[in-house]
Amino acid sequence: MEETKRFHSVRLEKDKCRACTNCLKRCPTEAIRVRGGSAHIIDERCIDCGVCIRVCDYHAKVAVTDPLSIIEGWKYRIALPAPSLYGQFKNLKNIGQLLNGLKELGFDDVFEVARGADVVSRAIRERLKKPDIPRPVISSACPAIVRLIQVRFPDLIDHIVDIRQPMEVAAMIAKKEFARKHQVSEKEIGCFFLTPCPAKVTAIRNPIGHEKSAVDGAISVLDIYGPLSSAMRRAPEDETLKTSSDFGVGWARSGGECDAVCPEASMAVDGITNCIRVLEEIEDNRLNGLEFFEGAACTGGCVGGPLNFENNYVARNWIRRLVDIRNAELNVDNGMMTKYQLYDSRRIQPNSVMKLDDDLLEAMRKMERIEEIYATLPGYDCGSCGSPTCRTFAEDIVQGNAREMDCIHKMKEQLKVMAQQMVDIAETQRE
Amino acid sequence: MAVLMEKTFPVRAGAYETAGEASTTIKRTLKQLGVSADVLRHVSVACYEVELNLVIHSDGGELILQVEPEKVTLISRDQGPGIPDIGKAMTEGFSTANEEARTLGFGAGMGLPNMKRNATEFDIQSEVGVGTTITMSFALKA
Numbered sequence: 001m002e003e004t005k006r007f008h009s010v011r012l013e014k015d016k017c018r019a020c021t022n023c024l025k026r027c028p029t030e031a032i033r034v035r036g037g038s039a040h041i042i043d044e045r046c047i048d049c050g051v052c053i054r055v056c057d058y059h060a061k062v063a064v065t066d067p068l069s070i071i072e073g074w075k076y077r078i079a080l081p082a083p084s085l086y087g088q089f090k091n092l093k094n095i096g097q098l099l100n101g102l103k104e105l106g107f108d109d110v111f112e113v114a115r116g117a118d119v120v121s122r123a124i125r126e127r128l129k130k131p132d133i134p135r136p137v138i139s140s141a142c143p144a145i146v147r148l149i150q151v152r153f154p155d156l157i158d159h160i161v162d163i164r165q166p167m168e169v170a171a172m173i174a175k176k177e178f179a180r181k182h183q184v185s186e187k188e189i190g191c192f193f194l195t196p197c198p199a200k201v202t203a204i205r206n207p208i209g210h211e212k213s214a215v216d217g218a219i220s221v222l223d224i225y226g227p228l229s230s231a232m233r234r235a236p237e238d239e240t241l242k243t244s245s246d247f248g249v250g251w252a253r254s255g256g257e258c259d260a261v262c263p264e265a266s267m268a269v270d271g272i273t274n275c276i277r278v279l280e281e282i283e284d285n286r287l288n289g290l291e292f293f294e295g296a297a298c299t300g301g302c303v304g305g306p307l308n309f310e311n312n313y314v315a316r317n318w319i320r321r322l323v324d325i326r327n328a329e330l331n332v333d334n335g336m337m338t339k340y341q342l343y344d345s346r347r348i349q350p351n352s353v354m355k356l357d358d359d360l361l362e363a364m365r366k367m368e369r370i371e372e373i374y375a376t377l378p379g380y381d382c383g384s385c386g387s388p389t390c391r392t393f394a395e396d397i398v399q400g401n402a403r404e405m406d407c408i409h410k411m412k413e414q415l416k417v418m419a420q421q422m423v424d425i426a427e428t429q430r431e
Numbered sequence: 432m433a434v435l436m437e438k439t440f441p442v443r444a445g446a447y448e449t450a451g452e453a454s455t456t457i458k459r460t461l462k463q464l465g466v467s468a469d470v471l472r473h474v475s476v477a478c479y480e481v482e483l484n485l486v487i488h489s490d491g492g493e494l495i496l497q498v499e500p501e502k503v504t505l506i507s508r509d510q511g512p513g514i515p516d517i518g519k520a521m522t523e524g525f526s527t528a529n530e531e532a533r534t535l536g537f538g539a540g541m542g543l544p545n546m547k548r549n550a551t552e553f554d555i556q557s558e559v560g561v562g563t564t565i566t567m568s569f570a571l572k573a
Contacts, residue, residue, distance in 0.1 A: 155468040155475065280455060283472070284479035285545075355465035360500055360571075363464045364436045 007205040009063045009198035010048050014038050016060035021383035023052035023061060028272045029151050029353075033396070034386035044353045047147035048202040049272055049297040050306040063198035063307055065220040068227070071106060074190030074216070076182070078174045079107040080167055083114040083244075083252035084196045084302040085221055086322055087315030089229070095249070095322065096239035101232035102194075103241075105224070109178055113193070114244035116170030117251040121260035122332035123163045123342050128262055128291060136267070136282060136290040137161050139257055143203035144297035145275055146348065150208075153279050154350030159293075162344040164210060166251065167193045167200065171214035172340050190216040194224055196305025197298065209344030220307040246328035252319045254301030257294045259325050266292035271299045356395070370394045378409045436498040442485040450486045453494050454479045457505075464498060466571065473549040474503055474569050480542045481507045481565060487529075489563070502551070504568045513559035521547070521555075 017038040024032045024039065031045035032052065039060070041052075052061040071077040079102040086095055099110045120141075128137060138159040140146055149156050171191040179186045193215050195201055201218040250256035254270035267290055269278045275295040281287055298304035303319060304312035356370075357363040370391075377390040385406040387393035396402035405411050438460065440453035457478050461471055478494075485492050485507060492509030514520045523544045547553040550567035557563040 152462070154462070155472040157468065280451075280458075283458065283475045284451070284454060285476040286479065350468060352465060354462050356463050358465065360464060360498075361435070364498060367436065367460070367463060 006043050007202060008041070008043065008046050008048055009065065009201035009205075010041065010046060010050060010053065011062050011064055012039055012041060013060050013062055016058050018058050018060070020057070021388075022055045022057060024383050024386070024388050026051050026055050027388065028148065028276060030388050030392050032388070033401070034383070042353075044351070045151065047144050047151060048199045049144035049148070050198045051272060051297075053198070053306045063201065063220065065195065065198075065201055065223065065307070066192070066217040068105070068219055068223060070217045070219070071190060071192055075188040076109075076178065076184060076190065077107045078109045078111055078171075078178060078189060078191045079103075079105075080111055080113050080116075080170050080174065080191055080193045080215065082167070082194055082196050082200075082221070082302060082305075083112075083117065083249050083256075083319075084305060084308060084315065085194055086114075086249060087252055087303045087318040088221060088225060088308060088310045089232070089318070092318065092322070094237055094239055095242045095244075097232055097235055097237045098228070099241040100235035100238070101228050104231035104235050105227055107192075109174070110241050111170050111174035111177075111191070112242065112244045112248070113166045113170045114248035114251065116166035116168070116173065117248040117257075117260070118245050118330055119169050119173070119332050119336050119340070119342065120163055120166050121247055121251075121257070122330055123337060124161055124257075124261040124292075125330075126337065127161055127163065133161065134159050136287060136293040138282075139292070139294040140209065140344075141165055141251070141257060141294070142199065142296050142302075143208065144197070144199040144272065145295040146208055147199070147351070148272065148275065148297070149279070150348065150351040151353055152276065153283060154352070156279060156283060157348050157350060159282070160348060162209065163342055164344065165200075165203065166248075167204075168207075168210075168214055169340060169342060171216075175214065176340075192217045192219055194219055194221055196221050196302050196308045198307070199297065209346060209348055210341075211345060221305070222307050222309055225309045245331055246323035246325060247330050249319065250323050250325055250328070252301065253303050253316045254296050255294070256301065258292060259328075260330065262292040265290060266294065268294040268296075268301075270296045270301050270304065272297040356399070366398050369398045373397055373404070376410075377407060380409065382409075384408045434497045434499060436496075438496045440494045440496070442482060442489075442492055442494055444486065444489055444491040446486055450483055451479060454482050457494075457496050460496065461498075461503065466503065470503065470569050470571060474505065477546045477549040477567055477569075478505055480546050481505060481567070484542055484565075485509055492562070500571070502568045502570050504566065505550075506567075507563075507565040509562045509564075511560060511562045513561055514555075514557040514563055515559050517555055517557055 019034050029045045031042045102110045175186045175189045195218045204213045204215045207213050247260035255268035258266035258268045300312035303315035356366045373394040381389040385393050489509035490511045495506040497504040551570040552568045554566045
């Protein structure tokens with residue numbers, strides 16, 4: 001993967017695109033346009049949530065991840081399995097079997113992201129004791145939700161907890177522990193996240209609240225599912241590699257983070273459109289008394305990630321069988337809180353892509369033009385023009401990215417007028 | 432300075448099914464105009480409160496958004512019934528919300544004080560039998 005300023009894991013494969021309106025209509029940040037016979041993604045707007053991957057019937061939307069062979073470039077390799085990976089296997093006897101299976105695939109060690117989630121849970125519990133963060137405190141775990149807030153809810157950025165994602169924390173701990181145990185340099189150790197979603201891939205390339213990621217690559221669950229299934233058959237079942245608590249594993253599904261940090265006054269919402277609705281309510285101060293908000297872009301939480309193999313409801317059920325939240329205990333000591341860089345090192349910035357113009361007066365003028373044009377449009381929101389709604393179409397015209405005659409309904413009206421004119425001309429000549 | 436942009440949103444009495452829609456549109460408008468995050472937050476809170484007030488307490492009215500280079504103004508104007516004692520209505524915890532509104536979680540008596548807290552300037556005029564006009568402005572920092 002080449003390094004670019006605005007890296008996106010979600011990509012379009014042009015030759016497969018049929019220029020339909022499926023992705024166009026569903027994108028939560030209106031980041032897709034259909035122009036010149038194919039969809040295209042507006043880089044500045046895309047939050048890598050993966051909704052378009054899921055809705056494309058032609059598989060023209062893909063997620064760029066690293067191949068398993070990436071690990072060969074490293075002397076020591078550590079696998080970081082996402083908790084949702086545990087929900088991909090029917091009849092999984094215990095988590096140890098899966099972790100040992102990963103070692104069979106060529107990893108020298110395995111460090112559970114669920115363990116990272118344990119540490120993050122403890123850190124969030126500590127943060128919730130402080131009154132200085134505005135309530136509700138918003139989870140930073142789902143990068144698509146954090147980016148959604150940057151684009152659509154800039155006034156809620158201060159609510160986002162300044163703690164890194166479980167995969168980052170897991171990579172930091174894994175490297176340090178492995179280096180100490182085997183007396184090797186951390187630089188020789190590569191950590192690879194087994195990812196259920198493209199948003200995490202992008203978060204590794206372009207971290208949001210800090211500089212460089214501690215994770216060295218991201219391998220899609222779909223790519224590892226087959227090899228891992230066979231490797232697990234010959235793997236031992238001992239649980240020595242499992243260090244996570246049931247709370248950490250529970251992060252795999254929506255509500256798991258709430259269970260671990262603040263079960264009494266929290267709310268878990270899954271699915272990006274549902275999240276938008278609740279974020280609107282938070283913006284209006286409608287949710288008094290809410291301490292913590294966990295939003296997941298995918299239905300069901302991370303088990304619903306577009307790069308998973310198993311249906312999210314099925315996976316959720318496997319996870320439910322693996323954990324016992326009522327008797328779970330978070331086993332993270334005080335030392336962990338200070339030993340690692342758990343906190344963000346830079347402020348999350350708003351993404352002002354919705355802004356019509358940097359100059360307020362010019363923005364107002366543009367808005368007036370948008371209203372004028374919008375009033376003349378049919379309001380079908382059909383997407384035939386290539387913009388998701390009539391309103392965005394009006395915005396695109398004003399911003400110079402579309403022409404009025406791209407609307408087939410306006411075009412028809414125009415043709416009618418022209419046809420009538422031709423009839424009129426023909427008739428005048430007969431007399 | 433002349434008003435530069437004005438949008439009017441009619442709000443029906445008792446229309447819980449559409450309550451909050453005007454606020455959502457107003458928020459979207461301000462985000463597109465590039466209004467800063469902290470101003471946006473204050474407008475959002477006050478706007479939703481005032482829209483809900485129109486739905487719960489008034490006989491119907493309208494919400495007007497005005498944007499000028501130095502401030503955003505929200506005006507709520509209704510056709511009654513009017514507030515008999517404004518001082519009392521401005522007291523935290525005082526509410527005349529009916530049972531229907533209370534079961535929906537409204538009527539905690541924080542509406543007007545909350546609006547005042549969020550606005551830079553706040554004005555309320557009311558006459559029983561005529562109606563209530565609330566004017567709130569929010570300063571835009573340069």
